Amino acid sequence: LNLSEVAAVVSGRVLDGDGVEIRGVSDISGAGEGDLTFAMTEGHARAAAATPAAAVLVPEGVSVPGKPVVVVRNPKYAFVKILGMLGPREPEERGVHPAAFVAEGAAVGTDAFVGPGAVLESGARIGPGARILAGACVGRDVSVGEGATVGRNAVLYPDTVLGARSVVHAGAVLGADGFGYLQEGKDPGEAAADASRRYLQVEGPHLKVPHYGRLEVGEDVEIGAGTTIDRSTTGSTFIGDGTKIDNLVQIGHNCRIGRHVIIVSMVGIGGSVTVGDHVTIGGNCGISESVVLGDFCIVGAHTLAYPGRRFAPHTVVWGNPARPAKKFRAQLAAISSLPRIVQKVKDLEGRLRALEGGATREEGGRGA
Amino acid sequence: LNLSEVAAVVSGRVLDGDGVEIRGVSDISGAGEGDLTFAMTEGHARAAAATPAAAVLVPEGVSVPGKPVVVVRNPKYAFVKILGMLGPREPEERGVHPAAFVAEGAAVGTDAFVGPGAVLESGARIGPGARILAGACVGRDVSVGEGATVGRNAVLYPDTVLGARSVVHAGAVLGADGFGYLQEGKDPGEAAADASRRYLQVEGPHLKVPHYGRLEVGEDVEIGAGTTIDRSTTGSTFIGDGTKIDNLVQIGHNCRIGRHVIIVSMVGIGGSVTVGDHVTIGGNCGISESVVLGDFCIVGAHTLAYPGRRFAPHTVVWGNPARPAKKFRAQLAAISSLPRIVQKVKDLEGRLRALEGGATREEGGRGA
């Protein structure tokens, strides 16, 4: 890779050094000869100048004395892009391993890989170049898109759709039944009319709501290890293109998760939740059923959004109950000041008593 | 299915139309010719009347002009029951797949299914009609009841008992060791006597408490994808009949979970917890060791119940620390009003100072 090629990849502009060859990439602290590194600030640039690096990615307005630079919008972003291109690759295994189990009626695309112990049930369709790693189970009539990866021991329930280039990490489970039950003694009509009925405590067994729907995962999605996403009652649960989901996240039936969403670990999302595009959800949150999060919402860690709450686009949401973060922070501050407030109220009481006493004495004095 | 047969299944009463044939089921919005639909209210009934539906499930007192109806206690419940009967079925696979691994001494009942890549260790007993799906591991001496299902890549540790018709979803792990350790420098006797000793911070390695017990899961239980339930130290961890557990739930060693309990996703239940019958536990809760939840308790989402706390039957429990929901809500309201209180205290202080100043001036005036 020479610098012009680097610049083309990262939409940058080379200053002094189009032909310079890049042999590797490294951050400043480890930069050696032939390496491409990056600087966000003038300080970084000075540090980069002192290394044997061959060239430096810089933002507009920053230069590195004595080194060719590539000017880009976001040097760290550009650096990671090149890192991804030059880094070590997983070995390019192809074909169906003799120890895989491919049912009749399953189809494996060109250059796809099916590892040892992996199972393709009947009607499963594996796209060109897709990789089904060891021990993964791909259920009946599942569709795995071109270049997608299903990790070791991951499970795709029947009818699941996984988009092109999406990655499912080890042990994740896609398309299991949603968690829906009814009790005969609970009347959902009345329950809707009277929120307190939610606390209706009834006897009798739970009747399972059957789940005839499926799960559709878009393109370029990444789903973390151990994460579970349920199929829909009817129709589909949707995960939008480009969305990234951490390990050990639960997403319920009938959810519609938007595009380019970020969901951090240990989040539980209830049924029928709508999450807009570009939303970020911090760790350990509970998003109850039927919540709506508008585009670009950000949900702070450990938040609990109550059933049916709606948040407008661009809201920063936090706390239990979830509300605009400004309010939550004001409340946290007020709580922190509580011990002082308690003391102040005690003081006021004392001073008031003194005044009252004074008044009384005064009155007494008058009476005298 | 004709309407009389439907009525028999849902304990209903047909009005005008015993012989009407039902060809499918659908909610009102999608109801076509020959479909059975349901109405909870007069409004729904009018909407149902305008569809080509063949018949309508209604509660007592609601009628649908021009359509035969079946009067039932809870139309939605009855609808889901019929839906479950008429919906698509998983294919009825039977027998041991040639790519399954069945150890000597394992026994597979009549009409049971063992999928490709599934492992039955020695002494495992699979009941009649039970299904062990692809990649599932059934450990030594495990007993799987009649008609039960063990999902893809799920794991049952040795000695686990799974009751009839219970369903374990993909990737769930039943019967792993409990999380119990001792340190030599911690004296559990003194710790019991003095709660502050809990914070004793000692050096030295942790000694594992061996877990020679097992896990017994009752009948008609459903256990979600990725959920983990630990075996007991000695004796058994119990999950009662009819209990439904969502995805990614953790239940500790020596717990006794009652019958018809609902546990939502991301709940962690510590060791030796007792949960009564018909309890509901919301998402992301922590139920610490040795807590007791009486029958019909409801635990709000994100609640943390401290070790050893006991809640009487029918308590609605909420918050951190967990307490009756009424108190938690009062507290939430008080917290919401805190900024106003802070302002009010400031005002009071100002007014008091004015009075005090007045008093002073007055006194001064007097002095003059």
Added chain:
Amino acid sequence: LNLSEVAAVVSGRVLDGDGVEIRGVSDISGAGEGDLTFAMTEGHARAAAATPAAAVLVPEGVSVPGKPVVVVRNPKYAFVKILGMLGPREPEERGVHPAAFVAEGAAVGTDAFVGPGAVLESGARIGPGARILAGACVGRDVSVGEGATVGRNAVLYPDTVLGARSVVHAGAVLGADGFGYLQEGKDPGEAAADASRRYLQVEGPHLKVPHYGRLEVGEDVEIGAGTTIDRSTTGSTFIGDGTKIDNLVQIGHNCRIGRHVIIVSMVGIGGSVTVGDHVTIGGNCGISESVVLGDFCIVGAHTLAYPGRRFAPHTVVWGNPARPAKKFRAQLAAISSLPRIVQKVKDLEGRLRALEGGATREEGGRGA
């Protein structure tokens, strides 16, 4: 086992009975003839005296009339140690099961076991006496230490290192990619300079930060069922010797977890967190990226530690936001008293109004 041998194992001192034979172990309530039991207090000792137990483990200063005793520092700890020695053993399976898949270039040590359906990828090295149970996947170039156990259907990503005698429970996933993404429109340099930039909401796809590092797990570590621990971006994520991790825990990329740490279920630990030795983390906690917990810290259940917060050794940490537990408890107490405070402020206001009115009337009187 005779009492002298018991005493040697638990570093104890026999009083009256070196040659007594121990046939089993049991707590006091179940102690039969030939059993070893334990007593923490004088009360326990009297109860033990009434059983047919052969001998009793006691602390310094406690004796059991008529029975030989072994005096130890912590009788319960000693009891569990002997219990672990005398308890039932998993069968000692050895060798590679014919239904396992061992790639060329994988190496299996003496007396190791590889179960049915297990997969060893190329370059995997299994230490002497190690056990890879049914369906487990051991990725390329993974190293499994002497006597270690990889549970059923667990997954070790390529390059992972698992130390000697460590145990990975079923369904756990070690060494998956960390959860790291960049957006071109977010400038991490400015973000660092201005914390409010964290809430920058930008369009555009997320670029995956590649993870070329690995995960190194020390010796005598136990990792619970369904737990996930990510590899490092570069270098290694570390889990120290003797650390015990419960089921369904998430540990992010680049973390350094110390030795003899305890992490309870449903904890999510973000990227680049440093946890000292002997730390205890309660259930359902969120430990955000770059937090530092000093040695011997204890983190209460449901705590949320904000990004970058540092806690000195021996701190008891609690709440949201995480802070010294003393403060959190004071705050909880203050919150509990809030409704009373609100009432008191109302009272003060009334009394103040009365005084003010009095003053006014008084003034009025004067004016008259």
